[in-house]
Amino acid sequence: MAVAQVLTSEWTKIRSVRSTVWTLGLAAVVTIGLGVLISILSKNEFENLHAQDKLAFDPTFVSFAGTSLGQLAMIVFGVLVVSNEYSTGMIRMSLSAVPQRGTFLFGKITVATALALAVAMVTSFASFFLGQAMLGDLRADIGDPGVLRAVIGGGLYMTLIALFSMGVATMLRSPMLALGILMPVFFLLAPILGNVSATKKIGQYLPDQAGSKIMQVVPPLDGDAPYGPWGGLLIMVAWVVVALAGGYVLLKKRDA
Template sequence: MAAGQVIRSEWTKIRSVVSTVWTLSLAVIVTLALGALISALSRHEFGDMDPRARLSFDPTSVSFAGMALGQLAMIVFGVLVVSNEYSTGMIRTSLAAVPRRGAFLAGKVAVATALALLVGMATSFAAFFLGQAMLGPLRTSLDAPGVLRAVVGGGLYMTLIAMFSMGVAAMLRSPMLSLGVLMPFFFLISNILANVSATKKIGQYLPDQAGSRIMRVLPRIGDDTPYGPWGGLGIMALWVVAALAGGYAVLRRRDA
């Protein structure tokens, strides 16, 4: 099957599965709603903050507060795109139609990544403008130093989260197992490792901890992280490459 046909086939699969459409919609809704709420609360409580907190107050980062839950939906999207065919048994039919397994996985990842990038960028810009509206006099503007980088980075971060999840799902080949690994990793283990002094130097190199730095304009007081925003996103990208390479290795060596 030609590359164009593989792309069209994967696009048809994604748009025809209701769960994948809903997860992307949920990513948008949760990110915008929670970001707007946190921004409104931050505006109300700013006067009660201590001087140290005011100095590190980052209006751009506050508007992205909803990303913490929005990425959950992106993780589910990435997992479902890859593992749905394993759970239904359709993977045998797909691999019979596209025997070149590298082309099969590349087509699936390319289509899902393009869709995640589109949704991620739209969500990031919408979250920024909505959050700034809620912040009122505390708001910043898109042309302020570092802000555009952070907003574009927010869209890239959501895209990379989805891609990393695709790689893990390709390795584990089960939606339940993949989510059972990814959810605790991102929402429990990563935060613990990054916030405990004994493991902080390890935790800061995990994909979400490194990648999320791209969305901050003002560094936190006392932050001694040895890389900058783009460096953090680069570290996250390396995790994505490793996950996808692992997924391809499993797909190539194991039967459907």
């Protein structure tokens, strides 16, 4: 089957499954809504902060506070895009129609990534502008140094979260197993390793801990990471490449 036909087929699959579409919408709503709420709370509490905390206040990063929860929906989206066919048994028909497994995986990943990127970029810009509106005189402008990079980086971060989840789901095939691993890693293991002094040097190289640096404009007070915003994003990209490569190798080797 030609690549164009594979892409069309994958697009039809994704938009015909309501759960995948709803998760993207939920990612946007949660990210924007929580970002607005945290921005309001941050403005109200700003005067109560210590002098050092005021100097390290990052209005841009505050507006992306919802990303920590919104990425949950992106993880679910990435897992469902891949594992839905395994859970329903449709994967056998798909691989019979597209026996070139590299082409099959490329088509699925390409369509899902394009959709995730579009939603993530709209979400990131909306989170920024609405969050800054709530911050009032504490707000940052899109033209300030590092701000546009952070806003675009927010969209890239969310997209890479979905891509990483697709790679893991391709390796594991089971949606429950994939979510059972990804959720604890992103919402328990990574925050713990990243905030405990004994394990912080390890935690800062996990995909979300490294990738989120791209959304920061003002360095945090305890920021001692040996890489900058783009370095952190590259670390996250490396994780994504490893996950996708692992998924491709296993897809090639085993039966459907």
